[in-house]
Amino acid sequence: MNCEEIRRSVQDYVTRELSIEDRRLFDAHLVECAECQRELALMMALVSTLDHQPVLEPRPGFGEKVLASLPRQRSFVLSPWWSLALAPLLAGIVWLFRVPIARGLEGLLGRVAVSHVTAPAVTLPQAGIAAALIVLVGLGVAFSAGAYVWQVYLRD
């Protein structure tokens, strides 16, 4: 490399973007050229100074000002995880109404000449468990939704 080529590649040398071969040629020239050593030292100092520019701080109270300017109403976006809360609720409903569902299915299958399916009977404890499950899931969803609405829309 000559001095002109060194000047063209000095920035890539400092930011380590030169290939190994070019870096070797660069180093070889540097050993015997005081002017290019000076050029390199200046660019290294400049790049390092630019890399370490100070972080400026806004005036005190900036954070509070930002929070005070946030719009109180934000579009209500449900997290996809909320749909999971509906899964046990739907399962509970299906289970509670399994007898009429199964009878309906039985009738449907009978019409297409499949006769070995019979509707199961449901006991009182089973119906009680299903009802309790639905009530619990419903209360959970209502409580979470209430807490969310309070946090997003009502809390100061």
Next chain:
Amino acid sequence: MFEHVESTSEDVLVSRSARGDEQAFGVLVERYKGMLYSMATRLMKDRGRAEDAAQESFIKAWAALPGFKGESKFSSWLYRICYNTCISELRKKRPEVELDEAMGVQVEGPVQEFRNRDIQATIQDEVSRLPDDYRAALTLYHFNGLSYEEIAKLTHKPMGTVKAHIHRARAVLKTRLVERVGWDNLKEVMWQ
């Protein structure tokens, strides 16, 4: 409670903010206000307008957070909002104000860095005089630590153009630094 939130990981803070938790968002504002304000000051060369732009960026981020999918780093996403806000403000073409004082230069860093306060101030001053495209690319690369690729995406410019802007900006800074400070003085500072 606030101390607990302060030490919470960024992902959790972002997710809580997206659900409307102002306290969590407040911690993110505290963490990033310096970076956004510094970036806006360097892009806009006016502290008053920079503070407005930083504030507007946070408000835009708050509104857009429910749609943040986490495909990029939160900081990169925030820088993009701030960059777009500043560029849009700059296009309004208000009269430019020169950067006041030495922007609170602190003397710290590696040995080969210019530690001399006057030289640092000269560099900051010359950065503020660079053309907008050069100054933006240089700020995003050196100050915000973005890669050429990230800057290209952010500024909608080819990567080669971004790299050329940064190279030319550094070359201009070097020339002006030598003109203003003089080689002899620079040598004295660099090898002191």
